[in-house]
Amino acid sequence: MSEHHHEPAPVVDEVSDFEILEMAVRELAIEKGLFSAEDHRIWTEYVHTLGPTPAARLVAKAWLDPEYKKLCVTDGVEASKAVGVDWVNSPPTHFGTPSDYCNLRVLEDTPTLKHVVVCTLCSCYPRPILGQSPEWYRTPNYRRRLVRWPRQVLAEFGLQLPSDVQIRVADSNQKTRYIVMPVRPAGTDGWTEDQLAEIVTRDCLIGVAVPKPGVTSNTTRPIHKAVHPVEHGHGH
Amino acid sequence: MSTKHQHDRSHHASIATGIGDPQCFKGKAGKPKFKEGDTVRVKDMPDIFYTRCQVYPRGAVGRVTKLVYESPAAEDEAWDNTDKPEWFYSVAFKQKELWPEYSEAYPNDTLETEFSERWLEKA
Numbered sequence: 001m002s003e004h005h006h007e008p009a010p011v012v013d014e015v016s017d018f019e020i021l022e023m024a025v026r027e028l029a030i031e032k033g034l035f036s037a038e039d040h041r042i043w044t045e046y047v048h049t050l051g052p053t054p055a056a057r058l059v060a061k062a063w064l065d066p067e068y069k070k071l072c073v074t075d076g077v078e079a080s081k082a083v084g085v086d087w088v089n090s091p092p093t094h095f096g097t098p099s100d101y102c103n104l105r106v107l108e109d110t111p112t113l114k115h116v117v118v119c120t121l122c123s124c125y126p127r128p129i130l131g132q133s134p135e136w137y138r139t140p141n142y143r144r145r146l147v148r149w150p151r152q153v154l155a156e157f158g159l160q161l162p163s164d165v166q167i168r169v170a171d172s173n174q175k176t177r178y179i180v181m182p183v184r185p186a187g188t189d190g191w192t193e194d195q196l197a198e199i200v201t202r203d204c205l206i207g208v209a210v211p212k213p214g215v216t217s218n219t220t221r222p223i224h225k226a227v228h229p230v231e232h233g234h235g236h
Numbered sequence: 237m238s239t240k241h242q243h244d245r246s247h248h249a250s251i252a253t254g255i256g257d258p259q260c261f262k263g264k265a266g267k268p269k270f271k272e273g274d275t276v277r278v279k280d281m282p283d284i285f286y287t288r289c290q291v292y293p294r295g296a297v298g299r300v301t302k303l304v305y306e307s308p309a310a311e312d313e314a315w316d317n318t319d320k321p322e323w324f325y326s327v328a329f330k331q332k333e334l335w336p337e338y339s340e341a342y343p344n345d346t347l348e349t350e351f352s353e354r355w356l357e358k359a
Contacts, residue, residue, distance in 0.1 A: 034245060077256075088256035095252035095260070102256030103305060120290055147292065147347060148335050163341055169331075171349040173288050174324060175258050176304055 042092050051131035052202040054083040055179050058106070058129070059205070060196035063184045069108075072181065076104030085129045100127050101175040107168070107207075108181045114161055116154065116207030117170045117178045118146040126177035130205060136221055137206065147171055157208040158219055170207075180207040187213040247316065258307040261321040265306035268323040269353055274300045276327060277359035278351060286314040289355050293347075297359045298329035301348060309352035322353040 030037055058079060062069035072079040077087045087102040088095065096102045104126055107115035119125065120143045125133040136142050146153045150167045154160070161167065170178045182204050188196060203209035203218045252260040270276060280294040288310035306321045307313070331338045331345040338345070 088254065088259070093249070094254055095249065096257055101258060103258055105304075120292075121288060148338075150331075150345065151339075151342065166344040166346060167331075167342070168328070168345075169347040171290070171347060173290060174304075174310065174350040174352070175307055176326070176350060 039092070046090075046092050047127065047132065050127055052129075052205055053197075054080070054085045055126070055129045055205045056197045056200035057083040057193070058179075059181050059200045060193045062106075062181060063196055064193055069181075072106040073108050076106045076179075077102055079106065080104060080129055083129075087128055090128055096128075101177065103176045104129065105170075105176050105178050106181050107170060107178055109183050111183060112164060113166050113168060114207065114210075115168050115170055115178075115180045116146065116150060117172060117180060118143055119172045120144070120147055121173050124172040124177060126179055130179060130202065134202065134218075154208060157203070157221065159209055179205045182207075182210050185211050185213060243316070248318070251318075258305040258324075261306045261308065261318075263306070264321040265323045265353075268303055270300050270303075270323075270325055270356060270358075272300055272302060275359045276300055276325070276356040278327075279355050279357055281355070283311070285311075287311050289351060290349070292334055293327075293329060293349065293351075296329050296333050298327040298333065300325050301328045302326040304350060307352070309354055311352075311354075324350050324352050325356060326350050327356070 026040060029035060030040070058072060061082065062072045062079075068079065068082065080087060087100075087104060091097065091100060107117075109115055118137075123133055123138040123143075125137065127133075142153065147169055150169050151161065154167070172178055182200070184196070185199070188199075198216045199211040199213060201209060201211070201216065201218050204211050209219065248257070275297060276299075277297050278289070278293045278295060281289075283289065302325070304324045304326050306323055308318045308321050312318070312320065326348055327350070328346050328348040330343070331347055332343060334347060
């Protein structure tokens with residue numbers, strides 16, 4: 001390179017192929033009258049109100065109330081109502097959507113059984129009770145590797161499990177959506193529902209972490225620098 | 237006058253609104269072929285166009301943990317064919333059964349996923 005030369009930086013974020021595809025399909029669907037632009041706006045606004053708080057509350061309640069815990073395990077959709085989530089009627093469609101089928105299973109961990117959730121086919125996630133999935137949950141890396149090397153992937157999240165604990169991976173490939181009910185950790189005797197709900201993080205509900213007193217946020221995943229990074233230089 | 241067949245795109249909404257999906261197919265699949273605890277093998281059938289049966293469990297033997305719901309199979313529903321709902325089963329496999337190279341140190345590790353009835357046979 002003979003002289004220093006700056007190419008102009010883009011002023012907008014790059015739009016991915018998938019975003020272009022989504023816009024094209026959305027516009028076609030609106031033109032064909034499958035739904036209106038207004039329907040789309042209402043749905044988008046609804047989805048952005050969702051988060052993991054109701055699922056954390058469900059687990060905390062179940063830890064304190066054995067009868068409620070039984071209901072959670074046998075009928076997750078019914079149990080969700082106690083934390084303000086009606087799988088059928090909360091979504092603006094009043095029947096769910098293909099990505100939010102009205103079927104929740106609560107997977108109960110025990111001291112010798114640890115559940116962890118993935119969707120290998122796409123990124124099915126119990127959105128009505130857990131909100132939008134984290135970016136890593138949707139990556140081919142997580143989806144391909146969790147089913148085959150669950151212990152290694154969990155270790156990357158900082159969760160090392162002894163060999164006498166059975167790992168059960170739940171691959172949500174059809175109409176069931178899953179959340180994990182972890183074991184109530186030691187050191188939480190006498191805690192209130194509010195206190196307990198605070199330590200049930202999104203990661204605990206997916207199963208890649210276990211609750212710990214004092215830990216109320218998700219850990220950041222370690223980012224390993226590429227061994228052979230791709231150069232995006234200018235003017236070469 | 238047009239004789240062109242118009243597909244009813246509101247069909248799903250009309251059966252599922254206020255009831256939910258898969259709840260709207262309850263009672264429509266007839267008698268289930270398998271029960272909880274049965275040992276089953278996943279068939280390896282051709283999947284032209286669309287399927288939700290992963291490749292990795294095909295041919296593997298597992299145990300039915302739960303009859304989960306009734307629904308049209310994904311292969312039919314993708315074309316809006318809801319005429320023949322099937323039973324769906326949750327099946328648990330030993331990881332070693334799915335991945336022969338899975339570490340011997342963890343023989344109890346398992347994986348659970350769902351299949352429509354057409355994908356399973358008695359093992």
